[in-house]
Amino acid sequence: MQPFTLLDSILTPEGRRLSLHRRGEDFFLQLDGEELMSSREPGSECELARLGCRALPRPEAPRVLIGGLGFGYTLRATLALLPPRARVVVAEIFPSVVAWNRERLPAFFSDTLRDPRVEIRVADLHSVLGEAEAYDALLLDVDNGPSAWCLEANGRLYQGAGLERLAAALVPCGTLAVWSAYPDPVFVKRLGKAGFAAAKAHSLRSRGERGRRHTVFVAEKPRAPLGHRLRPG
Helix, strand or coil: CCCCEEEEEEECCCCCEEEEEEECCEEEEEECCEEEEECCCCHHHHHHHHHHCCCCCCCCCCEEEEECCCCCHHHHHHHHHCCCCCEEEEECCCHHHHHHHHHHCCHHHHHHHHCCCEEEECCCHHHHHCCCCCEEEEEECCCCECCECCCHHHHHHHCHHHHHHHHHCEEEEEEEEEEECCCCHHHHHHHHHCCCEEEEEEEEEEECCEEEEEEEEEEECCCCCCCCCCCCC
16 A cells, blocks of 8 residues: 655644645545545535535525535535536635645646636635625535534534524525534434424435445525524624
């Protein structure tokens, strides 16, 4: 087996090491030595896009917000599903991840960022959610799951107030889709308590019918709020 080659690394504001590696033709993103993603197993990241964009309220000119760039697989799959008038905003907190896609990875990765429908914002997802724009779909892949955060500050996204903030950033009947490395039945219940409808966990393989099992949580913002008013943040 070929060894891993370290291409670059940074320290996050919380003192954790985020690093980019290569082995043969494959690329890997690690946090403190734990794999976050790889170019070998992009299946569930692509399914995140499919599940999140399958029922867009404004199909002719949808607006989609992706939390986390990674290696751009969710972004690429989203663009393949959307029409020319679509707009896709990608919120990526680490400037180095954007730079790695543009400078360290093959053109297959960097070309996606040049699509005219794409806007890259080097910013915390939570701050982007506080802006006035409302989206047809929110696709989140910023952590290893609702209980496995890459940054401690991300934990607020998956609790009551954070989920209400996510709902407020969606148009009525918009979709929230959240990637996770693990199942989390409690999170499905939490989505319902926050006012989302039809919350469901989808178990998926990372490589077609093979590879590790991942989970994508999908829920819909109802046309009218359920039980309480969704606060705009």
